[in-house]
Amino acid sequence: MNYWLLKSEPAVWSWQQQCAAGTTHWDGVRNYQARNYMQAMRLGDLAFFYHSNEGKEIVGIVTLVREYYPDPEQPDFGMVDVAAAQSLKTPITLAQMKADSRFDNFLLLRQPRLSVMPVEKDVWEYILSIAL
DNA sequence: GCCAACGTTGGC
DNA sequence: GCCAACGTTGGC
Helix, strand or coil, X not given: CCEEEEEECCCCCCHHHHHHHCEEEECCCCCHHHHHHHHXXXXXXXXXXXXXXXXXXXXXXXEEEEEEEEECCEEEEEXXXXXXXXXXXXXXXXXXXXXXXXXXXXHHHHCCCCCEEECCHHHHHHHHHHHC
């Protein structure tokens, strides 16, 4: 089991919309590093759903329900399918993570522009411990 | 293959 | 709305 983080601007696609929709394609990624991480995702993996730009907080968890497959209109890039799994009782804000040294190595802080990234197991569990 | 120009992301 | 970071493009 691997853990990930997916970014979405709530003005474009929000956690509320994800919950209402259930399972959706996670497409539109046009960055090779992010794509490579998507290709490494396996069925049943879990990912945090992060609101970028507005909110700037982790708000929920999705499950991977279909592994990477190509976008017929953009063969170099593709998508995965995810399903809303759980909302965090307490969203974890970017400011909170920046202020906590446990997140010093978190890619979200190290590589702020990356939209798909892995999350270390200990970071994943720590977030759950304060968010649920 | 280098690097300047440009575009995009995302925090502030 | 601005701007820093950084990935991509294209000329040489």
